[in-house]
Amino acid sequence: MNAATKHAAGAPAPAADRPVLDVAGLTISVRGEDGERPVVSELSFSLARGETLCIAGESGSGKSMTSLAIMALLPQPQARISAGSIRLGDTDLTALDEGRMRRIRGNRIAMIFQEPMTSLNPVLSIGRQLVEAIEAHTGVSSAESRRLAIEALTAVRIPEAESRLKQYPHELSGGMRQRVMIAMALALKPDVLIADEPTTALDVTVQGEVLELLRDLQRQHGTSVILITHDMGVVAEMADRVIIMRYGRMVEQGKVADIFERPQVDYTRDLLAAVPRMGTGGARQVPTDKAEPSQPTDVAVARDLHVRFDLTGGFFGRVNRRVHAVEGISFSIAANETLSLVGESGCGKSTTAKALAGLVPYHGELEIGGRNLKGLGREARKAVRRDVQMIFQDPYASLDPRMRVGDLVAEPLVIHDIGTPGERTERVAALFERVGLSVDQMERYPHEFSGGQRQRICIARALALRPKLIIADESVSALDVSVQARVLQLLKELQAEFGVAYLFISHDMAVVENISDRVAVMYLGQIVEMGTRDQIFSNPRHPYTRRLIEAVPVPDPQRRRARFARMEREIPSPVRKLGDAPQKLVLTDVGGGHLVAESSDR
Amino acid sequence: MTSPIAPEVSAITVPARPRAGVWRRLVRRPLALTGLVIIALTVAGAVLAPYLTGYDPNEQMFDGLTLEGAPLPPSATFWLGTDLLGRDLLTRILHGARTSLIIGIVANGAALLIGTLVGITAGYFRGFVGAALMRFTDLMMAFPALLLAICLAAVFQPSLWIVAMVIALVNWVQTARIVFTETSSLAEREFIDAERTIGAGTLRILFRHILPHLLPTIIVWGTLGISTTVLLEATLSYLGIGVQPPTASWGNIIFENQTYFQAAPWLVFFPGAAILALALAFNLVGDALRDILDPTQRGRA
Amino acid sequence: QETLDPKAKQGGAITITYKDDVATLDPAIGYDWQNWSMIKSLFDGLMDYEPGTTTLRPELAESYEISPDGKTFTFKLRKGVKFHNGREMTADDVKYSLDRVTNPKTQSPGAGFFASINGYDDVAGGKSESLSGVTVVDPSTVKIELSRPDATFLHVMAINFSHVVPKEEVEKYGADFGKHPVGTGAYKMAEWTLGQRLVFERNADYWHKGLPYIDKITFEIGQEPIVALLRLQNGEVDVPGDGIPPAKFQEVMADPEQKARVVEGGQLQTGYVTMNTQMPPFDNVKVRQAVNMAINKDRIVKLINNRAVPANQPLPPSMPGYDKAFAGYAYDVDKAKALLGEAGHPQGFETELFVMNTDPNPRIAQAIQQDLAAIGIKAAIQSLAQANVIAAGGEKGGAPMIWSGGMAWIADFPDPSNFYGPILGCSGAVQGGWNWAWYCNKELDEKAAAADSIVDPAKAEERAKLWGEIYAKVMADAPWAPVFNEQRFTMKSPRMGGDDKLYVDPVHIPINYDYVYVNDVQ
C-alpha cells in the first residue's frame, strides 16, 4: 500500500513533526433519564507519529468513550461531544461530515472494540467481515483481498485461517473473536490505531504475539497507537507515554518510565500498588488444615469430559468435520478451593465451563455437590443451578439489554425466592458496593455501562446467591487493576466466609498465581499439566506451561523485552475430520499430585 | 490492597425508585397523547352513539336519497352524507364503531395473544413440543379461513361473537409464525444462557426476557392487525357469518359501498378514514410504549 | 325462414366479458343464464323462437304435427344440417339426445322437463336406456309420444336440454363433452382457455345460410363488471355480459352518448318474497296478505335506480297469462296492521328474512325489513351465499321468508306454466325443493294440469286465461309477495348493429349472438 494514495482519500498527510492526532478540551456528555451528565471532561492529549500512547485508569472513567469520540461513533442518540476538538493532522474530525469521516475510519484510524462477541456481526461469516474491510478502502480484487484476509488472520495466529473464514462469530472462542477484530483493524495498516483492551480476552502467548504485531506495524509503517488497557504489564511493555484517567478526567500523564517510577498523584500510586505481580502470589495462605483432609467433599467433579461441535459443509450441510473442543478432561474442585484453568485461547476453557453450567451437551460425567448432572428432575436442576454460578466471558452479551442492572442482579434472589423485596434491594445494593459500583447505578441499563462495569455487574449477579461453586470465565480481565484487586479480594473473602469454590478461567498468569490453589493447564482440549499453584509456578514441567509463564509481561518498563518470542511451529487446531479423534494424552504423577502429560517434542 | 477505589458511597442508601409510571410517561408524549385521545373519542363515540346524532342508524329516510335513488353527499343535515338506502352515514359510522372496536381490539387482541403464546413456546422449546406446536400452526395456517367461517356460520347463528372468534382463530397463526422465528433466534443469545445458569425457570425466561424483545414485533402486528381484521369482518359478514344487515360496521359499510366509490366517495372515504385513524392511534401509542419500554432508546427527544 | 337483415354485414369480431367462469357448454347440463345463450349458439333444438321475441318457430325441425289428443308430436327434420364435425344430423341424433338428457347418468338438471314423454320413468329409474316414447320413423322423422297432453312440449323442444348432440363426439369426450361442445349451431368452439377466454368461430356450414354475421366472438372471463364497463368506454369490449353495474348505472344514464347505446327491455323475471306457509305465523293467510300490503314497492324500485317495475302477481308482464287488470295488494300500512291484528299479532312478531349476499339484494332486503318493521314485524336479515339460501329454502322449517333476488326465477321458456310447477306447486314443496313458500294447493295443481293439457295452439288464449286464474288464486293465498319485475339494460359498443330487440332477447341473454352484427366491416 502506498502511503500517498491512501492519504489522498482522507485528510492531508500530517507533517512529520506535528502530532498525528490532537485532542483538545474534549468533553463528552450523555443524556440519561435524569438529564445530561459529562462522562469525559476537558480531556487534552496529543499523539505523535509512531508513538504508543497508553490510556489506563479506572474502569468507567471514559476511556472507551474517548476513543469512540475520535471515531465519531459515540452511541446515538445518548452521547455527544459537547466541547473540544479532535484534529487528525489538520482536519478537525468533530466538524467532518459523515461521508468524509467514513473515508478516514478504518483507513487512517482503525479501532479494536472492547466486547468481541457483540462487536462482530453474528450473521456474517468472519471472512466476509474481514474481506469487506479490506475492500472498502482498497481497490484490490476479491481474490487478493481474500488472500490479505487470510494473511491477517494468520498474523493474529488463528489456526486454520483459511477454513475459519467460513465460520460465524458464535462458533469461535472469545479470544478468537477478539483476534478477528484485531485482524480486521490491522489489515489496512492505519495511521492511528485505537485498541480498546485488545488483549484482554487473549491468553498471554497470543497477547505477546499481538503486541508484537502492533510493534511491527509501528516499525514498518509509523502507525501511532492508542492502547487502552488495564494491564500495567502491557503498559510497561508497550507504552511510550501514559495517560491515567479517573472520573472522566485525566489525572496524570507522562513518559512511561516516569509514571512507573515517579507517580505524581495518589491514584496512580494506588493503581501501581494494586498490580498483581508474578512471584508475589505466595501471599495467599493455603489453609493447611484443609490441604490434607480425610476426603474433602468435592463440589464439582469432571470425569473424562468430552465436548464436540459438529461442523457442516457442502450443499446438503452434512457433518464433515468436528471441533474437538474438550477431549476427555478430568478434574475435581473441593469446597473452599480455587482451581484455575489456563491455556491458549480456543483450547476449550469456556466450553468446559459451559458444560459444567449445563449449557452445552457433553459426554462423560459431571457431578456437582455429589449429584450427577445427567437425568436430573426440574427441582433438582434448579437446586444445582443455585449451587453453581457462572460469570460469562463476554459480559455485555450475557446481560439482558432490556433489564435494569439492579433487577438483573436481584433476579437470582427472586428466582430462588430469597428474602423480601426490601431485603433483596439491600442485598443488591451491598453487592454493588462490594464490586465497586455505586448504588444509584442500579437503575441503569447494561448499555449505559463501560466494559469493566458490566463485568462487575455479572460478578455481583453471580455472588448474589452465595453459591458453592462459581465459574469465573475471564471475569477480572476487563477490570482495571485497582478494581481487579478489590474483586479478587472479595472473591477470597467470600471463600473464607462461605467456603465457595472457584473454577477460575484466566489468561493472566499473575492473577492466577495470586488466587489459585491448584492450576490446570489446558491445551487443545486436554489438560497437559495440573497441580498445586506452587507445583505449576515453581516447577513447570510441561513445555507449554513454561512458555505461558515466560510470556507474562512484567509491569516494569525497565525490563521491557525487545521481542516477544515467536512460535515457529504449526498453529494447532481442534478442528478435525470425522473419525479422526485426537490422541488421548496420558497424565503421569510426578509427585505430590502434580500431573504432567508426556510431551513428544516440546 | 484494600485501597478505597469505588466512587464515594457513604452508606448503603437504597434509592427510592424513580421510575415514572409507564402511563405518566406515555401521556407526556404529544404523539402518544394524540393516539390516546383518538382511541378515547372512538370508544366514547361508540358508547354514546345513540345520543350523538338525531338519527337512527337503520332508518332509511325518504329524504336521504335523491329522486333517482342516489345517496346524498355530506351536507348540513347529513354531516357525512347518506348511504345507498338513505341512512345517515355519520350515525352508522358511530354505531359501527361498536362492532369494529370489538373486532379490531378484542378479536385482534385475542389472536395476538394466542399467536404470541404459541410462537414463543414453539420457538423456545426444541424438540417435540416446539415441532408439534409449529406443525399445528402450519396446519391452522394451511386451513382456509373462509371455509371455516362458512361452516361455522352454517352451524351457529351468525353473530358478532362468532365472527370475532373466527378472526381470533384464524389470525393468530401469522403472529405465531413471526414470533416463532424471532424467538428461535433470541433463544440462542448468550444472555438467555446466562439466565439459565442462575436457575431462571422457563416461564421467567419466556416472559421476562424474551417477550420484551418481541414487543416491537407484537406492536407492529397488533396495530396493523386492527385494519385487516376490521376489513376481514366485512368479508366474513358478507359470507353470512357475523353481523348481518342492517347492523353497521366500518368494514361492511366499506364493503357494501366500495363499487360506488366514484359515484359516492364519502361512503368509502369516511369509514376508511375511521379505520385508519383507529389503527394509527394504536400505532402511535404502541410506538411510544415501545420507546418507553426500550431502555436503549432513552434520551431521544 | 325469416329474411336476413338487409343492413347486416358479414364479418368482424366482437368481445364480450363475464365475471364468472363459464361452466359446461353441454346442452344437457348447462343451466346458468350465462352459458344458456352460448349453448343456443353452439347447438340447435327442434324448436326455437323468433329472434328477440317469445314466438315459437321450428328450427331443426322443418315442420311438426300434433295429434288431436295432443299426445303425439311428429317432427320432420331439416335436411342437410351438419354437425361441426361435418357429419349430417339425423333423427337418430335427436333420439340419442333425448335419451341422453333423461338418463340419470348424464346428471342433467333439466331431465324433469321431459317427464311427459312415454317411458321417462323407466329411463329416470335406470330401468331403460332408451325412451320408449321417442321413435325414429325415418332418418328425417322423429315421433314423440307423451303419456299426457302437454301444452308446453314445444317449448320443451326449444330449451337447451333438448338440443341435438352427435353421439360419437359425446362418447369421445365423455364427461368432458361440455368442454368440447360439438353441435349444429351457428358458431363452433375455436378455443377455450380455462378461466380466461372462450372463442366462438362462425360456422361456415351453418344450415341457415347467411347466418351468423359475426366471424368471431371472444368471451373474456373473470372480469369485474365495473372494469368491463371501463373497457367498453375505452372501445375494447362490445357487450359487458353482466350488464351495467348498479354503481355505474346513473353515471351511464346521465351521459346521452352512453345512454343512447343502452337498450332496455323486459325480462321473464319476477322478484318476490316467499313466506313459508307451513311455518307460523305465516301459516295464516292474513299475515301473508299483510306482508304483501306492507311492502313499499315503489321505494324499492327507486333504490335500484328504477331498473324494474313494481309487480303484483307472479307472472312478468311479457308472459302470456299476465293479467293487466289484476289489482293485487296495494301498499297500505294501516290495512296491513289491521290484518295482522285480525291474525292475532297486533304487536307484530319476530322472524327472519333470508337474502343472497350480492348487491343490491341485501339492500332490497333492508328496505323490506324497514317496511315490515312499520307494521310491527321485526325481520332479522340473513344475508348468505346463494347456495346457503337455497339450502335453507329447501328445508321445511329453514327459512320463514326469502327474498328471491339474484336466485329468482328467470323463466326457462316463455310459458306461464314455467312459473308454477317447482316453485309454487306441491311437487316443489319437498325437502330440497324449490318451492320455498312450501305452498301446496292440490286444487290448483289439478287446475294447472288441466291447463297444460290444452295443447291445441288455437286454444292458446283460453289456456292463458286459465293460467291467469291460477295465479290469481295463488295471490289470494299470498304465499309470495311479488315485488318487482326487473328490466334488462344491455349496453353495447357503437359498432354493434342489429335490431334493438336482439339486445334484450328474452331467451338469449345478454344478446342474440346469431343475429347481431358489427357496422365497421367493409
Place this chain on the structure above:
Amino acid sequence: MIAYLTRRLIQAALILLGVSLITFALLYLLPADPVRQIAGRSATPQTVESIRQQLGLDQPFAVQYWRYLTNLVSGDLGRSYIQRSEVSELIVARLPASLLLMVGAIVCELVIGLSMGLVAAVRRGSATDQALMVGSFIGVSAPQFVVGLLLLYVFAVKLGWFPIGGYGTFSHMVLPSLTLGILGAGWYSRMMRSSMIDVLRQDYIRTARAKGLAQRAVLFGHALPNAILPVVAMIGIDIGLFMGGIVVVESVFGWPGIGQLAWQAIQRVDIPIIMGVTLVSACAIVLGNLLADIVAPFIDPRIKLR
C-alpha cells in the same frame, strides 16, 4: 439437512392429510346439498337419489373420505359439481397466473415495503418517518377494490400506460402486482422498520462503521441480514396467502388466478373445487413455511434446523 428435509416433508404430508380431513368433514357437515344443485329445480326425487348414488354421496363419511384420498393419490381431484370439469384441470389452468401474480406481488411488496421500512428506520422520528408510517397504514387499511380500481383508472384508462386488466404480458402484471404490493407493503415496512431499529443500535453496526464502510454497505450488508429474519417468515406466510388467491384484485384486473375459482366455488358450494383449492393452497402454505424455515439458518447461522 437431508434428514431434516425428509422429516419436514413427512410432516408436511401429515399436515396436508389433516387439512384434507378437516376440510372434508366441514364440507360434509355443510347443510347445502350439492345433489340438489346438480339435479336442478325440476328434478324428481328419483333422479336426485340416482345422482346421489352415482356421486357416492349416499355413502358414510369414512367411505367418502377414503375414496377421495385414494383418488387423490392418483392425482384425481374429482369433478366440479357446477362446472363439471376435472378440478385438477381447472386448478392447473389457473396455477401459472396465480404463481406469476404471487411473484410479482411479493417483489413489489418487498421493494416498496423494505425500502419504506429502511428509510423510516434510518430517519427514525423525522417527518419522513411519520409520513411513511401514515402511508403504510393507509396501505393496510385501504380496501383492495378501491386501490385496484384507482390504479387501473389512473394508469390504464387515463394515462394508457398499461392494459385495462387481462393476462399475458409483463405489462398486464404490473398493476395487479403493484396493487397487492401497495397493500402488503404496509406490513413489510412496519416489520422492517421495527427490526431495523433494533439492529441499527447493535455493536456490530458500530464495528461496520468503524471499518469505514459506506452507509449503504452498512445498511445492506450488515443491518439488513440481521433485520430480515421476520420478513422472511412473512414471505413464507404470504406465499400461502397468494396461492389461496386474492379474489378482489384478480377480478378487478381480470387475472385468471385461483382466487376467483375459489370464491365462485365457495359461493356455490362446489365442494370438489373447494377441496382442491384448499389442498393446493395448503401445499403452498406448507411449502412456503418450510422454505422460510430452511432459509432462516442461512440468514442467521445461530438458528439450527430442528
